[in-house]
Amino acid sequence: MKKITKVNNIKSLDPQDWDKTREIGYQMIDDMIEYLQDIPTTPSWNKIPDDVKTHLEEDIPKDPTPLEEVYDEFKHYILPYPKGNIYPLFWHYNRSFRRNVSRNDESQCNYWGTRCYVH
Incomplete structure (x- = not known):
């Protein structure tokens, strides 16, 4: 049952595949628990490499991006470089x-x- 509603000519922001979204959400929780579990065995600080800085300075996407791609980008470019001491x-x-x-x-x-x- 895919119902798309329009508000001011904008399609719904709801996921088109709720089951896939749920699957990715569970993976995110598992990944974060593993990340927290491993904190004591990882370096307390990681220098942000130049390629990561360059990537983060790029313009944000103008078009929709699949959740898997956004999460993969988060894991690669954001998660390894937390703000402050964790x-x-x-x-x-x-x-x-x-x-x-x-x-x-x-x-x-x-x-x-x-x-x-x-x-």
Whole structure:
């Protein structure tokens, strides 16, 4: 049942394939849990290579991009270069004793487009 509604001549932003979107969403969660699990065994900082900087300075796509491509780009160009220190002990001493809850709270703040800090 594919129903496309138009609002001001804009097609719905809903995915055309909800099952594929769900599959990718589950993969994202699995990848993030693995990423968090591996933090203590990875370098505390990675220099951003010139090719990544160049890519990030390019214009954003003007046309729709499949979710798989966006997520692959995120994993390659964004995820390996986090802002700040993401080591678990840093979170414990400097952010919150609720390490995973803090990350989730901040993720929710980012999702809703709010600016907040979890104590």
